[in-house]
Amino acid sequence: MTEVLGKFLLDVFKSEYIATLFVAMFPLIELKGAIPIGTGLFGLKLWQTAGIAYLGSTIVSIAVFFLLIPIFNLLKKIRFIRKLIEKIEAIFNEKAQKIAQKTNGSAEKEAKKIMMLSLFIFVAVPFPVTGVWTGTAIAVFLGLKFKESVLPIAVGNLIAGSIITLLTFLVGEYVDIIIYVLFAIAIAMLVLFIVKIATAKPKNETTPKDEASSVEE
Numbered sequence: 001m002t003e004v005l006g007k008f009l010l011d012v013f014k015s016e017y018i019a020t021l022f023v024a025m026f027p028l029i030e031l032k033g034a035i036p037i038g039t040g041l042f043g044l045k046l047w048q049t050a051g052i053a054y055l056g057s058t059i060v061s062i063a064v065f066f067l068l069i070p071i072f073n074l075l076k077k078i079r080f081i082r083k084l085i086e087k088i089e090a091i092f093n094e095k096a097q098k099i100a101q102k103t104n105g106s107a108e109k110e111a112k113k114i115m116m117l118s119l120f121i122f123v124a125v126p127f128p129v130t131g132v133w134t135g136t137a138i139a140v141f142l143g144l145k146f147k148e149s150v151l152p153i154a155v156g157n158l159i160a161g162s163i164i165t166l167l168t169f170l171v172g173e174y175v176d177i178i179i180y181v182l183f184a185i186a187i188a189m190l191v192l193f194i195v196k197i198a199t200a201k202p203k204n205e206t207t208p209k210d211e212a213s214s215v216e217e
Contacts, residue, residue, distance in 0.1 A: 016042035024056030028186040030131040031057040031161045050165040061132040087197045096141035116152045123156030126163045
């Protein structure tokens with residue numbers, strides 16, 4: 001199966017480097033899947049794969065930060081998927097509120113530090129649902145500015161990538177098994193996310209920044 005996947009990606013992107021970069025930009029998989037895939041399927045050196053995977057997953061976080069809300073607002077104009085988008089917003093908003101609650105009673109400057117530290121820890125843990133996509137979405141719904149979110153996300157992503165790189169180095173002979181496990185976890189997380197969307201209630205008609213501000217107050 002891994003050979004088939006590798007051949008498919010190479011047929012599409014014509015380059016091991018571009019294929020690894022693309023995998024790292026993909027939600028749920030990100031650099032946590034791109035590092036063993038680049039090494040095990042494409043035969044790239046581990047340090048090359050780690051660098052490309054980190055670059056791809058970090059770049060996509062910038063796009064998510066600036067495009068997430070505009071895309072959501074655009075999609076909500078389409079009647080038959082409006083409720084779906086509102087439910088997805090509700091999930092991200094719920095995660096953001098859990099972090100924002102930690103800042104209760106804190107001064108604005110201290111509250112921002114707490115949110116940034118929480119964001120860093122969230123992204124640094126190398127699980128499929130704690131990567132830059134979710135972390136960036138949480139930053140947006142927390143109402144953080146780009147300069148306040150880019151550092152904790154980038155550094156957290158670096159830590160997560162370092163952990164996966166070390167694990168891939170230590171158990172490199174079992175890289176095929178690692179890939180299977182990562183894809184199984186990603187599929188399981190996707191199913192859970194779909195179930196969560198189906199059971200979520202649409203969020204109130206307020207903007208993410210307004211909601212974050214009300215918590216801080």
